Amino acid sequence: MSEAAVAETAQTDIQNPDPRIIAFCCNWCSYTGADLAGTSRLQYPPNARIVRVMCSGMVHPNLVIDALTKGADGVLICGCHPGDCHYIDGNCKAEKRAEAIRLMLEDFGLEQERFRLEWVSASEGPRFAQVMTEMTEAVKRLPPSPYKVG
């Protein structure tokens, strides 16, 4: 396949060119990581709306499902790496809850790709940009959220 053809197929794969993604970032690692990505002038898609939370462990499944059923195309939770949590085990709680969230995606008829839990530390600006890019690309390939209003 020629390069142009590859680019074209990639283009037709996109079902939702401008997805809305909510990213919950923990104050101590991921939000600082996002800051670093910004101050390092790294490029990543602008589709995510970042919500700063004190710990990924405080992101109750409620918040995620609420966002998704009110029209968000994807939700990303970013926390500290396991063992690095400012509150000792908040991110472990987040991981357990993530399992419940993945199960509930089925119950609400949503694709698994719409939710992601990632560990990003304060020094990982490039990683933050990469996670954002990957997530946005994955969500772009899905149809717009069935719960989207307007």
Next chain:
Amino acid sequence: MATKVAEEWLNICGGCEVSILDIGEPLLDLLPALEFVHMPVLMDHKYHGQTGEGDSHKVEIPAADVGIISGGIRNEKEKLVAQEMRAKCKILISLGSCACFGGIPAMANMWTLDELYEKVYRDSKSTEKSPNPNKDLPPLTDRVYALDEVVKVDVHIPGCPPSPDMIKEALLCLLNGKPFVLPEKSVCDECPTKREKKAAGGQISRPLQGLAFKQNAAWEETRCFMEQGQLCLGPVTKSGCAGQTTEQGEVKVPRCIKGYMPCRGCFGPVKKGSNPLVDMMGALSSIGLNPQQVADRRAMLNRYVGGHGLLKPLPAKPAPIKK
């Protein structure tokens, strides 16, 4: 002058009416203050005049001070009856979980009307295939509605069935002109069992399987049912079934817990608008149980609250784009 009461049953099994009778002796004290003007479960009262002389397109119910409706709304006739009750009653009470949240019948809201007809009249193995019935029957509404989605409701008495004490209490409150409101607390807030904030084992078991308790032992010695791996809906269910008042020295115990059964969630969500499925999955994973083991999650954790849009058919998957 006696307070006039009208009672109606809509999409319901009749258990709430039995519960009214179950008030027992205190009902005898209440009766002189009450006058039942309309109650299909007790009296033969017709909607279009007693001999059918009235307008057959209009439902007529005598005026009353207090209207009690049990059951949600499944068909157009029930909608008309509910609207007529609202028009004729000064205060409207929704009695039971079906009227308050849609109840058990609202589990049908997980499917569209067409899917339901298909299953019931053609798809089911034990049924002779036949067309949808449409003669002399009121058409079904698109889904099961809770009463307050159709008409304004003044007082909610949840429960499946509501406890007789609670009906009595609500009626007494109304007669004395006091408001009857349940506090926004969960069943766990009132439950006296011993909690250690983490599950004893990792497995979720079925009711009646492996629940450890000693009958008549002090409640503080009985371990929380959910921590024992029972699917107890206490954390996401409104309290109140234990009763408002207790006699001296008596411990307040939620009704199902008192019978050594996990809470089934019949009092509905703790706060209006919260989603018991999501909250419960969060609660299960926080105490270290595996939420994957919950069988039939959507129906199980929304058992009584399918109205108010909490149970919906899953959004249709759009067809993949042709390449």
